[in-house]
Structure formats: structure tokens, C-alpha cells
Amino acid sequence: MKVSLFVTCLVDQLWTSIGLSSVEVLRRVGCEVEFDKRQTCCAQPAFNTGYRDEARQVARRFISIFEESKADAIVSPSGSCTAMVHHYPELFADDPEWLERAQKVAAKTHELSSFLIRILKVEDVGASWNGRLTWHDACHGLRDLNIKSEPRTLIRNVRGAEFVELEHADACCGFGGTFSVKYPEISVAILDQKIEAIDRAGVQAVVSGDASCLMQIGGRLSRKGSKVRAMHLAELLASK
Amino acid sequence: MNPLSSETFGENAKAALADVQLRGALKYATSLFGERRKEAAEGLSNWEGLRTQARAIKDEALLHLDRYLEEFVSNAEACGAQVHWARDAAEANSIICRLSKDARTIVKSKSMTTEETHLNHALEAAGVQVVETDLGEYIIQLAEETPSHIIAPAIHKTRRQVADLFTAELGTPATDDIAQLTRIARTTLRDRFAAADVGISGVNFGVAETGTIVIVENEGNIRLTTSVPKMHIAVMGIEKVVPRFADLDVFLKLLPRSATGQRSSTYQSFITGVKRQPTAEGPEELHIVLLDNGRSRLLAHPVTRQSLACLRCGACLNACPVYQQIGGHAYGSVYPGPIGAVITPQLMGIEKTAQLPYASSLCGACREVCPVKIDIPRLLLHLRSEIAPRKGSTTERLAFKMWGRVMTSPMLYKLSSIAGRIVQRVIPISKAWTKGRDLRPIESKSFHELWND
Numbered sequence: 001m002k003v004s005l006f007v008t009c010l011v012d013q014l015w016t017s018i019g020l021s022s023v024e025v026l027r028r029v030g031c032e033v034e035f036d037k038r039q040t041c042c043a044q045p046a047f048n049t050g051y052r053d054e055a056r057q058v059a060r061r062f063i064s065i066f067e068e069s070k071a072d073a074i075v076s077p078s079g080s081c082t083a084m085v086h087h088y089p090e091l092f093a094d095d096p097e098w099l100e101r102a103q104k105v106a107a108k109t110h111e112l113s114s115f116l117i118r119i120l121k122v123e124d125v126g127a128s129w130n131g132r133l134t135w136h137d138a139c140h141g142l143r144d145l146n147i148k149s150e151p152r153t154l155i156r157n158v159r160g161a162e163f164v165e166l167e168h169a170d171a172c173c174g175f176g177g178t179f180s181v182k183y184p185e186i187s188v189a190i191l192d193q194k195i196e197a198i199d200r201a202g203v204q205a206v207v208s209g210d211a212s213c214l215m216q217i218g219g220r221l222s223r224k225g226s227k228v229r230a231m232h233l234a235e236l237l238a239s240k
Numbered sequence: 241m242n243p244l245s246s247e248t249f250g251e252n253a254k255a256a257l258a259d260v261q262l263r264g265a266l267k268y269a270t271s272l273f274g275e276r277r278k279e280a281a282e283g284l285s286n287w288e289g290l291r292t293q294a295r296a297i298k299d300e301a302l303l304h305l306d307r308y309l310e311e312f313v314s315n316a317e318a319c320g321a322q323v324h325w326a327r328d329a330a331e332a333n334s335i336i337c338r339l340s341k342d343a344r345t346i347v348k349s350k351s352m353t354t355e356e357t358h359l360n361h362a363l364e365a366a367g368v369q370v371v372e373t374d375l376g377e378y379i380i381q382l383a384e385e386t387p388s389h390i391i392a393p394a395i396h397k398t399r400r401q402v403a404d405l406f407t408a409e410l411g412t413p414a415t416d417d418i419a420q421l422t423r424i425a426r427t428t429l430r431d432r433f434a435a436a437d438v439g440i441s442g443v444n445f446g447v448a449e450t451g452t453i454v455i456v457e458n459e460g461n462i463r464l465t466t467s468v469p470k471m472h473i474a475v476m477g478i479e480k481v482v483p484r485f486a487d488l489d490v491f492l493k494l495l496p497r498s499a500t501g502q503r504s505s506t507y508q509s510f511i512t513g514v515k516r517q518p519t520a521e522g523p524e525e526l527h528i529v530l531l532d533n534g535r536s537r538l539l540a541h542p543v544t545r546q547s548l549a550c551l552r553c554g555a556c557l558n559a560c561p562v563y564q565q566i567g568g569h570a571y572g573s574v575y576p577g578p579i580g581a582v583i584t585p586q587l588m589g590i591e592k593t594a595q596l597p598y599a600s601s602l603c604g605a606c607r608e609v610c611p612v613k614i615d616i617p618r619l620l621l622h623l624r625s626e627i628a629p630r631k632g633s634t635t636e637r638l639a640f641k642m643w644g645r646v647m648t649s650p651m652l653y654k655l656s657s658i659a660g661r662i663v664q665r666v667i668p669i670s671k672a673w674t675k676g677r678d679l680r681p682i683e684s685k686s687f688h689e690l691w692n693d
Contacts, residue, residue, distance in 0.1 A: 009647075012687040013657055014680045019687040035691050040647040046640050048602060048621065050628030054644035061648045090618075143604035172561045176601025181672040183599065185254050188676035189565040190601070219677030 001120065003031045004071035006109070008081045009041040010211045018211055021238035022077045022112055028238075029122050038065050044084040047091070048177045056091050060098065063088065063105045073119060074109040077234045079141020079209045082111040086144065111141055113150040113209060113233055128159035129239040131204035133231075134166040136194065136217065138210035142170055151209055151233050158236060166206070167197040175216040191220050198228055205229040207236050242386040246572035246584065249595040256566040262396050266567050269395045273558040276501020277609065283503070284493065294490045295613045298549035301448075301481055305539060308448040308481045309530070315451030319513020321526040328533045329357035335529055336440065336473055337366045343437040343471075347429075349455070349462040350374035351442025352390055352552055353475045353531060355574045356587075359440070370440075371432045373461040375425050382409045388568030388576065390554035391499050396567045429461070439465035439523070443476035444551070445491060446528075449484045452512040453528065456495060456505035463507050472511070472523035477531050479539075479548040491551065494611035498553040534587040543622050547583050549612045556606035556616060562599055571596060578606035582619045585627070594631040597623040657686050 003026055007019040026033050043058035062085070066074050076082050086109065088102035116122045135155060141147040155163050174180065174190030181187075194217060198206050206221075206228055208214050218230030244252045256262055281287045301308050313323045326332035336359060340346055346363060348354070348370055360381075363370045372381040376394040380387060383405055387393030394402070403416040412424045441462055445454040453474050455462050466472045482491065496502040515522045538544050557563045557577030568576030573584040573596065581596040597620045606616040629637070646652045661682045673679055685693075 007687045013660070013682050016683045016685065016687045016690055020690065037688055037691065038650050040650070040653045043647070046643065048624070049636070049640065050597075050621070050624030050626070050632070051637075051640040051644075052625045053629075054640045057644045058647045139601070139603040139605075143608060170605075172601050172603035172605065174561060174601060176603070179598065179601045181670055183250060183253060184672045184675055185257055186562055186565055186599075187601070189257050190561045191676070193561075215680050216677065219673070219679060222678040223676065 001031050001073065002071040003033050003115075004066060004069040004074045005033055005035050006039060006042070006066070006074050006076040006081065006085075007035070008076060008078045008211065010215070011077060014215065015211045015232070018077050018232040018234050021232065021234040022075070024238040025112075025116075025125055025127075025234055026075065029116065029120060029125055031120075034069065034071055036065055036069065042081040042084040043091075044081060045177060047084060047087065052091060059088050059091055059102070063098070063101050066105050066108075067101060072108075073115060074105070075112055075115045076109065077112045077209070077232060078211060079111045079138050079145055079147055080212060082109055083140040083144035085109040111145055111147060111209065113141075113154055114145060114147050117150040117153060123153050124157035125154065125237045127157075127237045127239050128161075129236055130160040132162040132164060132202065133205040133207055133236070134164050134198065134201045134203045135169060136166060136173060136206055136208040136213060137170040138208050138213045139172050141209050147209070151207070154233065154237060155207065158239070161236070164201055164203060166201055168193070171197075173213045173216050175212050177212070180216060187216075188220065191216055195220050195224065195226075199226075203228060205231045205236075207231050207233055209233050242569060242572055242574070244569055244572040246593045246596055249570060249572060249599055252570035252572055253566045253599075256570045261398055261401070262567055263565070265396055265398050266564060269389075269392060270558040270564045273392075273500065273554075277498055277555055277558065278501075280497035280501040280503065284497070290490055290494055291611055291613050294494050294611060295549060297482060297487050297490065298612055299546075301483055302479065302539060302545055302548055305478065305481065308483055309478060311448040312446050312451055312481050313530075315449065316446075316453075316513065316528055317451070319451050320516060321451065321513050321528050324527060324529045326529050326531045326533070329531075332357045332475065332529050332531050332533070333359055333362035335527075336475070337362055337368070339471070339473055339527055340368055340438045340440075341366070343368055345432060345436045346370040346438045346440055347373050347432055347436040347461075347465050347469065348377075348440040349442070349457065349465040350377050350393065351440070351475055352387070352575065353442050353477050354440065355387060356533065357475070357531065359475070371429070371436075373429050373432070373459075373465055374457075375422065375459060375461075378425055378429065379405065382406075386569070386574070389557055390552050390575065390577070390579075392554065396569065433464045433468050436465075436469045438471045438473060439467075439469040440473045440475065441466050443474050443480050443528075444495065445488060446476055446481045447483075447485050447488065448481050450512055452485065452510050454488060454492075455509045455511070456492070456507065457509075458500075458502075458506040460507055463509055466509060466511060467521070467523065470523060471525040471527070473527045473529060474511070475529045475531060477533075478535050479550075495551050495553055498551070498555040498609065498611040538583075538586050544586055544619060546614050547579070547586060547619060549614055550579055550583070551611060552579075553611055555609040555611065559605040559609045561601060561603060561605065571599065578616045578620075579614070582614075582616055582623065585623055590623070590627050590631060594627045597627060654686075654688070657682070
């Protein structure tokens with residue numbers, strides 16, 4: 001299957017190993033991966049802060065680029081950015097032409113774990129990683145895209161990995177995009193609940209499907225001098 | 241009135257975060273409510289179906305609100321109720337003050353709608369004594385505070401604080417035994433009920449088909465408020481109408497489970513008109529004050545209309561990670577939490593409430609628990625889109641304009657990435673971020689560049 005990777009701006013700039021790992025995993029399961037270098041951002045920061053004109057501008061560009069692709073699917077290592085693409089039709093509710101184009105692109109866009117499980121029907125990507133780890137449900141993947149069992153299935157099939165459920169795994173980490181810098185104190189207070197749960201889980205790594213949550217969680221873990229690693233699912237699945 | 245303003249939400253929140261007792265009380269209460277709600281919902285096999293059905297009924301009622309309101313009014317009047325229409329809070333208060341002008345004592349049961357109109361202040365200004373009879377409301381009335389939760393108004397208070405308050409205000413012996421504290425309140429309140437000429441309540445549902453008002457509670461104080469005094473005044477938002485009596489089946493399953501995790505509220509009062517033969521039940525005079533106060537404005541908009549479906553169960557507050565940390569007062573509004581952040585700017589206008597829709601991480605936990613499936617995150621986003629272009633700071637508006645340029649130009653995107661790598665070495669990019677968290681540095685090579693290699 002031919003796949004066009006939407007790497008997301010965050011991964012592109014701040015966490016490239018997630019992008020490289022995604023390519024590695026997709027190729028390992030037999031996908032041909034293309035990367036359109038004109039891509040930038042999904043428009044989420046503007047959409048979530050309330051700047052819809054700017055969001056539409058960036059969304060139109062995303063649609064124009066990705067609808068040219070001959071790939072069977074657009075895959076992204078982010079539930080949040082994928083959910084944003086799925087929100088595009090809302091941005092073009094009054095614009096029938098763009099609405100249709102937005103719907104077509106949205107229908108082709110998948111988050112990595114759900115693409116592996118739901119589309120490719122692959123549950124074991126042949127990864128191995130030694131240690132005890134847990135999973136944090138990133139909110140948009142969980143509640144906008146209904147991704148819950150998919151990452152857990154993939155993680156359970158990683159050789160050597162001992163998976164434990166995180167207490168309140170589905171509770172928000174407090175990131176919330178601009179929320180994390182508009183109200184940093186609340187954001188960190190919410191985050192500390194997550195950090196305490198991770199501490200109690202006694203794991204070597206906390207895995208999630210969004211670089212944004214992982215920056216939030218990882219940033220606090222590192223500030224607190226914790227040895228627990230914040231790891232993206234793609235990085236785990238690429239491990240051999 | 242809440243001394244805090246929505247305009248200082250950020251500061252209010254910081255103060256709340258520093259209040260150890262408050263956070264302890266919140267953590268205990270919100271998680272308890274949350275767990276009980278979950279168990280109660282899981283105990284019903286058709287929970288999702290009930291939610292869908294409830295929302296459909298609400299949608300139907302709201303879409304034909306004019307018709308159902310008329311039907312409700314004519315049926316209520318046929319049973320002897322007197323109905324008053326109030327365009328806004330001031331009008332509602334003046335109607336109620338006029339009706340109770342000869343009253344010596346008014347007993348009142350818990351009602352967020354009367355909090356919305358600041359009725360107690362209006363009554364006190366008119367020289368009438370009003371006593372809150374819900375235990376939580378009574379506590380905060382004694383403390384001269386405002387509710388910090390829709391169904392648990394004193395959720396922010398610990399048992400110790402209540403004990404101290406009772407000793408200071410009622411002169412009762414010091415005890416922090418909950419049963420004893422409740423007994424103290426009950427004894428004090430029983431006398432008030434006996435003396436009261438007027439009882440004021442809110443309304444959970446108004447049934448169009450029969451003109452019945454339905455009120456649910458656990459303490460029995462509503463039963464007393466609506467039956468002991470000669471006159472009962474019920475204050476009801478116009479959105480509380482449901483078409484048919486049979487619709488209550490759905491709502492009375494969803495509401496108590498969502499609110500407290502109970503299968504049923506201890507008391508469910510169905511009040512249809514005044515005391516008449518042959519049953520001789522109910523008050524001699526029943527006045528229903530129908531309050532608009534901005535609701536018809538919400539009704540006009542297809543996206544925001546759904547906010548009027550709210551049952552005021554408070555489940556979204558308990559589920560909200562922001563509310564769990566800061567509680568209700570920090571919002572500076574009558575209605576706190578996710579639903580408060582949605583309805584307050586719509587009812588009051590965005591001038592002083594523009595921060596509220598941003599008081600959310602958009603995690604969606606509120607939508608997941610809402611018994612009538614209100615898409616709160618979507619409404620927050622909608623409100624943000626109305627607020628940002630008008631009320632966003634100049635810096636923020638400019639930043640997003642520039643961001644739009646950068647994100648639509650591969651050249652600018654590449655340049656700003658390189659610039660960012662250099663700048664981050666010289667100045668901290670985001671102080672707001674780095675206060676509590678380490679910042680991941682920009683990679684020396686972007687994925688774009690790595691793809692080439």
C-alpha cells in the first residue's frame with residue numbers, strides 16, 4: 001500500500017525520531033512511504049485558539065497538497081493532528097467546493113496505530129523492547145477518533161515489553177495547545193496528576209500517540225529528574 | 241455575589257491552586273462523584289441509547305419551544321398556577337419581590353436560576369428575609385459565599401470549615417461530626433419552614449402536556465419549601481420545558497445518575513397546580529416565573545442552541561481536569577466548569593467573560609459524560625472563534641497572521657525553523673512553558689532535511 005506521511009510540524013521541528021520511526025514501521029509492514037516536502041502544519045493551533053481565517057488558509061493548503069497525492073492513505077503519527085484534519089469540514093461548512101475537497105482528504109487521513117490495526121489489519125509489527133511500560137491515552141485520539149484498543153494491541157505484541165495500565169490513562173495531561181502557555185499553572189497542576197500516576201506505575205517508559213502530550217509529560221519528568229522516558233508509539237514500534 | 245470576576249480568571253485560578261484545603265476537598269469530591277456516575281451509567285445497559293433519546297427530546301422541545309411553552313402555560317394555568325414571563329433577571333426579581341412583599345420569611349430551595357438572577361440580593365434589598373434550606377446552600381449563605389458547583393454548592397468546603405462556620409454563626413457547640421452538623425442545620429431550618437410565608441424553588445422540568453413542574457432533590461427541603469408555605473414561587477428557565485409526561489422516564493434516569501450516581505433522587509416532586517379537591521395537596525398559590533435572560537438569543541443560533549439542552553447535572557464539572565484543580569469560584573461566573581464556560585459568555589456577552597472558553601484543554605471529558613451529549617468542546621471552539629478576532633491581544637492576532645504566512649510557504653517555514661534553532665540558544669522561547677517543564681530544543685536537522693539525507 002502506498003502511504004503519504006504527514007509528519008506534523010511538531011515532529012518535524014522538535015522530535016524527528018518519531019517521523020523516522022514512523023517511516024521505519026510503515027516500511028516494515030510493507031508500505032511504500034512518500035513524503036511531500038511542501039507540507040507544514042495541520043492548522044490546529046489557529047483553529048483551537050479561535051483564528052479560523054488563518055486556520056482555513058493553512059487547511060486549504062494542506063488539502064491542496066495532499067489531494068494531489070496518488071497514495072492510498074495519508075498517515076500521521078498524531079491523533080490530535082489527524083483529528084484536526086477530520087475537523088476540516090467544519091471550517092468549510094459554508095463553502096461547498098472546499099467542503100467536498102476537505103471531506104475527501106479527511107476520509108483518507110489516519111492516525112498511525114489505527115491505520116496499522118483498522119486498515120492494514122496488522123497487530124504485530126515485529127518490534128522488541130525490554131522493560132516495563134505504560135500507555136497514556138492522548139485526548140483527541142481517544143475521544144475524537146475513538147482510538148483506545150489499537151495502541152494497546154500493538155504494545156502487547158512488542159517482545160520483551162511488560163505493559164501495565166496507567167491509573168486514569170484517559171485523563172488529560174494538561175497540554176491543550178495554547179492552553180499550556182495561557183494558563184501554565186493549571187496546565188502543570190493537571191500534569192502533576194499524570195506524573196504521580198506514572199510514578200506509581202513503576203515503569204521505565206510512558207508511551208503515547210502524540211508528540212504534544214509527550215513534550216508536556218516528558219518536560220515535567222525531565223524537570224523532576226525522573227528516569228522515566230516519554231516515548232512515542234512509533235519509536236517503540238520501530239525498536240528492534 | 242461571587243467576589244471574583246471572570247476577567248481575572250488566570251489570577252483567580254492561581255490563588256485556587258495555592259489553596260491546599262480547597263484542592264483536597266475538590267479532589268475528594270470530584271473523583272467520588274465521577275466514580276459513582278460511571279458505575280451508575282454502566283449499571284444501565286442502554287445508557288448510550290438513553291442519552292441519544294434525551295438529546296432528541298431536548299432538540300425537539302427547543303426547536304418548537306414557542307409551541308411547548310404556550311402549551312405548558314395554558315395547562316399550568318388550567319390547574320390554577322399563575323404564570324409570569326420575565327425577560328431578564330431584573331424583571332424576574334421584581335416580579336418575585338412584588339409577589340412576596342408582605343412575606344416575613346421566605347424559605348428557598350437550591351436553584352441555579354435564582355443564583356443567575358441574584359435573587360437573594362434583590363429580596364434582601366427589599367427588606368425580606370430569605371433562608372436557603374439546601375444544606376450546601378445554607379452553608380454558603382452563612383459563609384456569605386456563592387455556589388462553586390452546580391449541584392454541590394459547598395463542594396469547596398471541608399468538614400472542618402463547616403464546623404467552624406456553624407460555631408461562629410449559629411453558636412452551636414464545636415463538632416466536626418457530619419451527622420451532628422446535619423442535625424444542627426436541620427433543627428435550625430425546621431423552625432424557618434414553620435414560619436415561612438413563601439417558598440421559592442427552581443424547576444428541573446416543566447411538562448407541556450400537563451403543566452406539571454418537576455423538581456428532584458435528596459434532602460426533602462424542596463418538598464417542604466413547596467408545600468408548607470401558602471405561596472410557592474417556582475423560577476424556571478424557558479428551556480426547561482419537555483413535551484410529554486412520558487419523556488420524564490428518560491430524564492429521571494439520566495439526571496440523578498449523572499449528578500450523583502444515584503439510581504433515583506430521594507425525592508421527586510411533581511407539582512401540578514394549586515391545592516384543589518379531591519387531593520387537597522400543594523400550595524394555595526403557585527406562581528411560575530418563566531425566565532428568558534438571554535436564552536432566546538442562544539436559541540436562534542444552530543450551533544449554540546444545544547447549550548440549552550443542559551440538565552444542570554454538574555457531571556461535566558466533575559470530569560473536567562481544569563475544574564478538578566481550581567474549583568468553581570475561580571471562573572468568576574454563576575455557572576462554573578465546562579458548561580459554565582459555554583453558557584456564561586452566551587448569556588452575559590463576551591466583554592467580561594472572554595477568558596472562560598479558553599479555560600479548557602479541550603480534552604473532551606465533558607462531552608463524554610454529558611447526559612444529553614452536548615458537544616462542549618465544539619461550542620468552546622465556536623466561542624473562541626468569536627472571541628479571538630475581537631478580543632485577542634494585538635500580539636496574539638499578529639502572531640497568528642504571521643503563523644498563517646509561515647505555514648503556507650515552504651520557504652518561510654524553512655527559514656523560521658533555522659531562525660528558531662539560533663534564537664533558542666540566545667533567549668528562552670517560552671517562559672510560560674519553562675516555569676514548570678523543560679522545553680525540548682528544536683532539532684538541529686528537521687525531518688524535512690533528514691528525508692533528503
